[in-house]
Amino acid sequence: MRYHVKKVIMLLLIVGLVTGMTLPVLAADGATDTDSINEKLGSPIVVYGDTLTDEQKAEVRELLEVTDPESVVEYNVTGQDVANYIDGDPTARLFSSAKIMRQEEGNGLTINVVTPENITAVTNEMYANALLTAGVENATVDVVSPVKVSGHSALTGIYKAYDAEGEQLDKERMELANEELDVATDLAEKDGMSQEKVSELLTEIKKTIADQNPATKEDVERIVKEQLDKLEISLSDADRQMLVDLFEKMRDLNIDFGKVKSQLEDLATTIKDKAEELGLDAGFWEKVANFFSEFFNQLGNFFKGLFN
Template structure:
């Protein structure tokens, strides 16, 4: 019996080793030291978090050394200031922003997707690009189920606090865009389809440079037809109004398109990364062999 326990312990150690080896490249990428040019990552915590919840979020966002990040707190007053929201809002969702070199693109990672109930990575990316956030890695987490809006406001506050304030009209429009996205998802479209639709409309605006509301309406309808999406007249008009406002703001849609293309290429690179998938495949092969050998050994 003791031998069986020893074998089980050995298998456990080997499994941990395999998992560690698979995760090592990711950990190495996250521990590259402080970027003296771009500055340390910025972490913005929701004001409603208890001390225990804040510690949990800190762990989720890989804040191992508080001295290696700048920390801020986002409050209900901030949501009123940046996007004219409710100053009594309860703020749980939090974010870590790591600035990247120009051209690196925007990368979003929802660490707790089970708790961010209304917003996907792509929805955050679209809204942040509308607000003017580019070339950054953004991690979002919450210890409880929330819509995810306070993280967006926290990101705006971080840029403001760091001396890079974003345009208020663009921030408000980004929040409206997020509202439109979540409304469309509630009305029956999948979140993925909503994100694809918003992305394709932005790319078409960059290509066609519409001058009138009628031009915007034409672009919206073209993308709805292309993606095979049927909306109520109310939802269709909501989209037209949103992008007509966007057209009138000082947004460089060519740059937005470049950032969106960059996001898509990163996803494709991961899909095509044979080295990564080979490691995953080898991990599960070794895991299966270990389990098989263990149970075989139990009966020998």
Template sequence: MKKNIGLLLLVFLIMVSFALPNGVSASTGGEGINEKLGLPIVVYGEALTDAQKAKVTKLLEVNQHDQVDEFTVTGQDIANYIGGNPNSNMYSSVKIIHQDNGAGLNIEIVTPDNITEVTKEMYTNALLTAGVENADVLVASSVKVSGHSALTGIYKAYDAKGVALDKERMEVASEELDVATSIGNQEGVDQAQVSELLTEIKKAIAEQNPATKEEIEQIVQEQLQNLNIELSPEDRQRLIDLFDQMRSLNIDFDQVKSQLDELAGGIENLVNDEGFWNSLTSAVRGFFQSIADFFRSVIS
């Protein structure tokens, strides 16, 4: 009987291992120190208590690496990098793993229930605007936060490692995140639609290379119509002003167009799959029900 129970337990563990999803960081552990790309970077929010920091350390799987470079992001950092409030409390934290050129920018929000306003697509859009590429970025918080401080933490990490990001681009990226979360909080517009809108506007800018603010306004209006999104005149103007700022900075959207294409495809699939969450819930419920049925049938 003990042998049968042991066999059943083994079967159960194998089935669970196939069912559970793998995160972005799954392929980065146990490989030693990458001397070419450097150590992974972990940036903790300054407002975390010791207990909260310990929880975030576990969430970000910091102990899977032989060594990491560790920093703390403060309210003064948000003032220095993007002109924010130096009295801000910083909670959201990040782990950054540099990758080879061409690997792309991959974002994973480890604690989606605690990052309440910023989606991974919003992070991706903002970081591409700021000039961050070719990295795996994990975001986590042990308390519910909007998620804005993680962006500043990423900027500080790159700065501390000697990678110069343009200050104006960082400020525009922060404004992009503010606009995205503000629009995404309004009735009738969800976060996935906002991410798709920003991505499609950037792709249109890459293709059309607008030279004036009027051309930016036309692109914004066309994409709003294409995606059937209704915005107030104030929010529409915020988008126009935002992308006109990007145009004036001469950001090369062609350079990241392939990443934008991948991002747009992922967002579109999620937006169009109306039954995604219901199907996922049903699948998980059915999986564990099948395990229970299996045990009952064998034991009986």
């Protein structure tokens, strides 16, 4: 009998080990350290939503780990900036804020949404896709809000930071990046479309555009259809046309995604890894179900043998 008890204990330990290894462990997002000033690329830039109260602004500084105001350059982003940069509403209330740290060539674009519980509509990957469209490269960007917001206005702050530091971005590309973010968040609200799936779709379309350099609108339509079929995404005719129109505008602006292809590939890998961590791949739950089905069958057989 003691032998059988030992077998039960060993079996339970094995189950705990296997399930512990199988369940995803999610790393929390956090602000990037700003204590060290890059003497070549300049100080980090922090842009605050103009609607923030003094107390909220202090909270944002803390969330962004701005411990020494002298170590960063600070700006406020206003409703007028929203109108100037993306033709938005000048009366908009702005809470989302950002910190931008320029990086050496080749480092790529890294986005950290520090308060994902308060940035409700836009993910790291959505920001990254939009900023690559706008022409932002080689930077680490932290986004934060002390209250629940969609997160769209953080883009305006990032654009203002570059403009104020003498690195003016193309206005048409900024407007198109904002439109892309609108498309992404709109699609993510559809039934059966996760934020990760939307980001994967946009990234794969851009990668294909970089590879094929479509010459006509028909080419763009074909690329969109191919990627929708590849990712097994079903959209209404209106949503499919919305995607085609978005990428046709990118083609008209001659946006060269070949320049940032390596960043798009890195982004695609990140999205797939995140989807796997969250168990969003189609076979994940089937594997889990099969595992436990087999386990309980074996456990039942074990106890039958124990008492026979």
